[in-house]
Amino acid sequence: MRSDVAAAIExxxxxxxxxxxxxxxxxxxxxxxAELRERCHRAHERSGRQLWPAAAHAEYRLALEAPGxxxxxxxxxxxxxxxxxxxxxxAASTHEWGDLAxxxxxxxxxxxxxxxxxxRGEDLTAAAVPGPAVLDLPLRLEPWEPAYxxxxxxxxxxxxxxPALPRLEPVTLPxxxxxxxxxxxxxxxxxxVEAWVADSAGRADATVVDGGALEAIATLGAGRARLGxxxxxxxxxxxAWAGSAGGVHGRRRGAAAGRFAxxxxxxxxxxRLDPWPPDPAALGETVSRLRWFVWDAGEPVTGWVLxxxxxxxxxxxxxxxxxxxxx
Numbered sequence: 001m002r003s004d005v006a007a008a009i010e011x012x013x014x015x016x017x018x019x020x021x022x023x024x025x026x027x028x029x030x031x032x033x034a035e036l037r038e039r040c041h042r043a044h045e046r047s048g049r050q051l052w053p054a055a056a057h058a059e060y061r062l063a064l065e066a067p068g069x070x071x072x073x074x075x076x077x078x079x080x081x082x083x084x085x086x087x088x089x090x091a092a093s094t095h096e097w098g099d100l101a102x103x104x105x106x107x108x109x110x111x112x113x114x115x116x117x118x119x120r121g122e123d124l125t126a127a128a129v130p131g132p133a134v135l136d137l138p139l140r141l142e143p144w145e146p147a148y149x150x151x152x153x154x155x156x157x158x159x160x161x162x163p164a165l166p167r168l169e170p171v172t173l174p175x176x177x178x179x180x181x182x183x184x185x186x187x188x189x190x191x192x193v194e195a196w197v198a199d200s201a202g203r204a205d206a207t208v209v210d211g212g213a214l215e216a217i218a219t220l221g222a223g224r225a226r227l228g229x230x231x232x233x234x235x236x237x238x239x240a241w242a243g244s245a246g247g248v249h250g251r252r253r254g255a256a257a258g259r260f261a262x263x264x265x266x267x268x269x270x271x272r273l274d275p276w277p278p279d280p281a282a283l284g285e286t287v288s289r290l291r292w293f294v295w296d297a298g299e300p301v302t303g304w305v306l307x308x309x310x311x312x313x314x315x316x317x318x319x320x321x322x323x324x325x326x327x
Contacts, residue, residue: 017054068099092116106131115256144284166228176219188268199250202325213309216320235292248327
């Protein structure tokens with residue numbers, strides 16, 4: 001099979017190289033798969049051939065299917081740029097932390113992998129994670145957190161399920177208000193969908209007002225709306241789903257990044273950004289106390305959509321976000 005790899009690289013035959021990746025995985029020839037990846041990477045330097053799709057698919061399959069000792073080798077900065085999702089998330093979807101940890105090179109991908117395993121139910125509070133700390137979130141799920149929507153990776157496809165949303169009912173919108181000057185909550189909500197705007201064709205607007213959620217939605221320019229209520233955990237799941245994605249065309253950021261975006265947004269609207277990270281129990285109480293909503297304008301939309309609102313009844317203040325990426 002090694003001679004087949006050499007011949008396919010010499011001919012620049014991407015289709016054959018992808019078929020060879022399948023055969024190497026079926027044979028559990030991880031050394032051969034790693035060699036194919038490296039030779040495809042070097043092909044551009046040696047002959048100018050653009051074989052990076054085969055190299056990317058090989059490192060994706062190593063992260064997904066190979067034993068932990070092999071999967072860990074591709075969890076380095078710069079790898080996975082053209083894979084369906086970050087390799088930290090790919091590897092964590094099929095490997096327990098104990099299988100990966102002894103072999104992980106120190107670096108940010110190791111920390112991200114740990115956080116991805118936390119999202120899949122592992123408590124890594126006492127784990128030694130090689131490399132710098134990333135994300136500054138608890139290395140365990142808190143009792144008040146939701147069951148986050150997690151990516152499902154397979155050899156040639158991936159699914160990114162969205163959380164279930166409540167039924168939306170028509171509401172009467174009051175007049176809009178003047179936009180408030182408190183930027184923390186607005187910037188945090190926009191940060192949830194930053195990749196939709198920066199890396200794809202999305203656009204987003206957010207506001208804070210003195211009043212309730214309906215006033216905030218009206219201030220964004222909606223002439224009519226339908227509204228559904230979320231509890232705090234479900235709201236966090238929706239924000240994390242959006243924060244994990246790259247929109248229609250952008251690169252997926254991963255569930256760990258989505259969880260961070262959701263925590264940051266919840267802390268921002270509740271005034272708990274300083275100090276960071278917030279006390280988990282206190283943030284959980286606040287998330288449960290706030291009133292969360294999803295909404296639409298009663299019109300068909302295409303692509304990726306995130307329309308949420310949140311109000312703090314104690315402070316008579318509310319925020320709303322309207323983010324869309326039609327592709």
